[in-house]
Amino acid sequence: MLTTDELIIATCLKAGQIMVENGSEISRVDDTMSRIAQNAGVTGANTYVTITGVMMSIQGRNATQIAAIKQRTIDLEKVAQVNQLSRSFAVHEIDLPTLHAQLAQVDQATRSFPLWLQLVGAALVSGPLMIMFRHEVVNTWPTVAIGTLGYLVFYLLNRYLKIKFLSELVAALVIGIMAEWAVQIGWGTNINDIIIGSLMPLVPGVPLTNAVRDILAGNFVSGPARAVEALISAAALGFGIAVVITLF
Numbered sequence: 001m002l003t004t005d006e007l008i009i010a011t012c013l014k015a016g017q018i019m020v021e022n023g024s025e026i027s028r029v030d031d032t033m034s035r036i037a038q039n040a041g042v043t044g045a046n047t048y049v050t051i052t053g054v055m056m057s058i059q060g061r062n063a064t065q066i067a068a069i070k071q072r073t074i075d076l077e078k079v080a081q082v083n084q085l086s087r088s089f090a091v092h093e094i095d096l097p098t099l100h101a102q103l104a105q106v107d108q109a110t111r112s113f114p115l116w117l118q119l120v121g122a123a124l125v126s127g128p129l130m131i132m133f134r135h136e137v138v139n140t141w142p143t144v145a146i147g148t149l150g151y152l153v154f155y156l157l158n159r160y161l162k163i164k165f166l167s168e169l170v171a172a173l174v175i176g177i178m179a180e181w182a183v184q185i186g187w188g189t190n191i192n193d194i195i196i197g198s199l200m201p202l203v204p205g206v207p208l209t210n211a212v213r214d215i216l217a218g219n220f221v222s223g224p225a226r227a228v229e230a231l232i233s234a235a236a237l238g239f240g241i242a243v244v245i246t247l248f
């Protein structure tokens with residue numbers, strides 16, 4: 001049976017852990033944890049949040065806990081759910097044990113949308129760029145097909161190998177080869193446009209944006225770490241395309 005202090009810290013850590021693992025910026029995580037503690041009656045809560053761990057203690061009390069961040073993905077729906085539960089707790093719609101239990105349910109929920117829906121999203125991100133930026137439809141359909149295939153390769157490799165950067169590298173190789181093939185058979189006319197559009201679902205936009213926001217907020221540990229992670233992903237994509245261009 002957890003004491004009141006232990007339950008407060010466990011609840012705050014669970015909220016912070018979910019938010020960090022699912023792509024929230026560090027400043028929002030710290031603010032959410034502090035507000036939960038304050039609404040639970042704690043005025044001297046200390047929080048320390050990085051992309052690899054979350055720590056919290058209460059001043060004047062022998063209560064400190066740490067939660068490790070073992071994996072990171074992008075699921076802003078979970079971040080929104082944690083924020084909503086925090087607001088419900090603030091207006092006393094739910095009590096602390098209920099908040100802790102519901103946060104556990106959010107954490108155990110499916111971490112991503114079904115594969116077919118992710119592929120539809122990849123197709124919608126890839127193809128319309130040809131119309132938006134180039135005002136043409138000639139390369140739209142090959143871009144849709146190749147972008148969807150590239151994301152499928154990334155998804156399957158990342159699911160079984162669990163090495164994100166290697167999965168991105170192989171996906172970029174497949175995209176480059178398929179774009180070259182599409183131009184050679186006359187299905188597409190501009191290989192550069194096809195490659196750029198097809199890579200869009202794999203570009204680390206959210207991590208890079210969060211890295212900038214963390215740096216601007218003064219988080220000089222998590223911000224640069226996220227920036228390096230995003231740049232490595234971009235380098236893997238660029239290296240895969242460079243290999244194809246060099247070979248062909």
